Amino acid sequence: MLVETLNGLKASGRPVLVHMWRKYVLVPFGTLLMMLLLYGINEIIKRTTINFPASVCLMLLMYGGLSLNSWLFGEHRTDVFLKYIEIPCGFALRWMNLYFTPPFVTLVLSDKVNVAEAFTIMAVFVVGYIFTFGFMAYFTWGLQLLLGTYKDHVEADEKDEECRISESNHNNSEQSSSTDKEEVAWEVKVRDFVLEWIDFFVYGLVFVAGLPVYFATGYEMPVQLAAAVLLFRACLLIPAKLRRVLHPILISFSLCLLVYYILSLIKGQNYFTCIRHYKTGRTYLTLFDSEAYREWPGAGDFLISLMDISIVSLSLSMYKYRGDLKRHFASVLPPIVVCAFMSFFIYPPLCYHLGISSARALGFTGRSVTMALGIPLVTALGGSTQLMAVTTIISGILGVLVGDFILFKVFRVRKHDFVSRGVSFGLNCGAVSTYYLTVVDPRAGAMSALSFTFYGTLMIVLSAIHPLVRIVQKLVGW
Template identity: 35%
Template sequence: MVDNESHGGFTSDGIEALRLVALRTWSRNLTAWLYVPVGIMIILLACFGIDSLIGVSSVSFPASVACLILLFIGLVLCDLAVGDRKTRAVVKVIDIPAGFALRYLNIFFTPSFILLPLSPPIGGVEVAKIIAVFLIGFVVVMAATAYFVRGLQLLLGSSKRAITARAEEMGDESDGIPLTDVTPGRNNSEGTIPTSGTSTPRFMDDSTNDLIAPQRAQDPSLIRGTGGPPEDNITPPAATRQNPLLQTPLPLTRPQRWAAFINSNVDRFTYLILFLFVGLPIYYGTGYAIPAQLTLTTIAYFTALALPPTWKRVFHPVLVSAAITVLGVYILGAIKGDSLSTSLHSFKTGTSYLDLWHGKKNLKAPGAGDILVSILDAGIVALALPMFAYRQELKRHFFAIVIPNVSVSIGSLFGYPAVCYAIGISAERSLAFAARSLTLALATPAVENLKGDVNTIAALAIMSGILGALVGTQMLDWMRIPEDDYVTRGVTLGGSSSAIATAVLLQSDPRAAALSSLSMSLFGIITLALTSVPAIVKAVDSLVGL
């Protein structure tokens, strides 16, 4: 009897918890499962339209980056035409899908790492050369960028303006330490005015009295910082009785505790249920891998995000989630009797949404990796929103941002491949180094334009970000870049270590993070634009014997 009542209690509490979760998350779920997919589809349709227009011309340029530029220009023109308030309303609508794409941008990078086991074997000597070029190049490029930006600021006089702006941002702050403030009390006469910075009150002038009234001795209990009694002793008992009693909140009921737990993990539970009850039956019943592999990749990414923040600086979520996914894909395939190579080939078949919508024939069915890479285009377009948000910073520090980014982009594009190929690194991997400093969202299409190794640039871009997050600020300190020079710090870290270093700056210096985001985006766009010019691509390829 007791067991039946206990079982019934658990069941009713579980139903109540699910009801509470449904009430609290229905709006969020509507956005996540309806508005966001529709918005992502609209962005991809825009990319498809732009890609069709580009296909008419002889220019090779990624449609996603073209949409990024057009969206940024469109928002700026909208702000000028209809004003800030209406433009913010437009941005709020665009942010529904774009914000999702930006929040989960890292998961769209994972296919490049998941497919690393399919890469051609590489010798130990070449690995050592790649590591050497990476480390030396990181230090050289970062130092050159930092001193270039710093020199431009000193030359243009913008460094002092930046410091002034920083001071205005901090506001007026007093250096005085109020150790001797007087605490006003009932013993103070009406003619006294307590003042800060002195333990002796100031008296009102009495024009009818020729003599200055003697100062009244102060009650020691009203003086702080002079060794008087603790202030806790000066409160009269009556005042204590008048203070409202603090009431301890009622403890949560069991359904409320369960609902809170489910609500905080609703995404993980959703994808786990889809994986177990949708993905696996379809995979083992029909052989179609997308539902199982896509939900597995998502669960792996959520698992990687659960790591402590200090761990994530070294064990980046992209690396951890890719490793978990490779292991999971291997296990799922082994149960079915497939090899790792077969399972990974089904994970990404190379069929993009553009191929499907252009009506190309004899295409393989897209895999989970193809879905993620397709949504990455929406993430690239979404980068227009932070650029628009920081447009005033771009205008204010235009030359300090643009000139170094153009210079470093050209130098990397022609310098890295030549050096790498000269010391014996393969041509495809040498070309991948040209986009070493870019955020992976823009580095991947840039390397594809150069016909370089996409897997190599995936590793280089992520490691650049991790290294910048670990030692970037310390390196700037060693270079004697002032801490209040947020322009140099932001532009340097954004151009050298992209999004990962930008995330670190968000915690320590938001204004530097804003410039880092701008630098990261502009650097990628400039490099991608250069690699879209056939003459430049041919010149770079000639450096590696292609």
């Protein structure tokens, strides 16, 4: 009996050790290597005249490199590279939503907005959000009809769905009776329990260790980072149906503000000072620039640095569905160009003439651009990056919560039309909803990644042309 128990513990312990080795050794090592590569790319970009994010540059390079390698040497050899790339990239994608919480935490530091302007911003956001969904979906759908690509992929999807349903029913009829009678072994229960709670234990230790560091030295990063991860991880325990409403980004950042407030009260520290130290701007890209960034990195800087890895990781989804991207590229490009023109030349003056301040009106140019691209875009225009960051993430969260309802119920887009779905989400909701699509509809997720990448890239190019920037600034009274 004792031997069986020891063998059971050994069998349940091996997956835990593999989990720890992969998550706390291989993932950090792979992430560090990718950050070094991004740092090098950023240093090269800084010597040019274009302010372009290194993360998006590496995403495009990785997608192109994988596609070229597959074409030259075959997919089998490319899979060898993918096995190693997936270690840091897969982790970054799974935790991508966590990396979007810093702009919400620092929202308490933003300038106050009067009631009239706040309601105007809300109205412009809602109307523009719904309009963009419908317009881009119908535009993409019409192009597919014109080019003759719509009917083929819809019929193929319907056949695939019928085959999956038939195969599923066949397997269930054979296996249901035997599955019901099987009992899960105790060692499996132990393994699953440990894997479920090991992260809480690790980050709980970091939180406890960070408390004396914070109270003795005043450095907040360890305790704030541990609290952010623990609270976000706890929000993932909410049932899936409720998470569609109680989104982990919104719930975890609110709880983070509460925890940080309690800690600042205990230490006797000014709350706003505590939040300012949460994000000092000293990310991995500015880590060695101690003259411009004198304060140490905060928890927000750490999470924003990891967000760059998650942006790069979207190239894996684009590579996997590169055939669909190539086949439907002609249906995707025109909506991107039109959306860029509208966001750059129509959004800002419309917001300004409705009573929104010049800086916030310019901030709306990045409303549907992912943060990695939106920050350099809005900075080049002289707009409000805080408004851009918040509206971008809210756009993504709303895409997860109500995007499918707007698309399928309000505008009656067919669920099999992954091209229109991906383009609409990519041009309206950015990276947050793109991650959501990579889980529920991978082909639409690939289309979304392609859309927001090319759209953001085009916006960056426009913002690098100084005469165009001056035109937009004059449209908002500057």
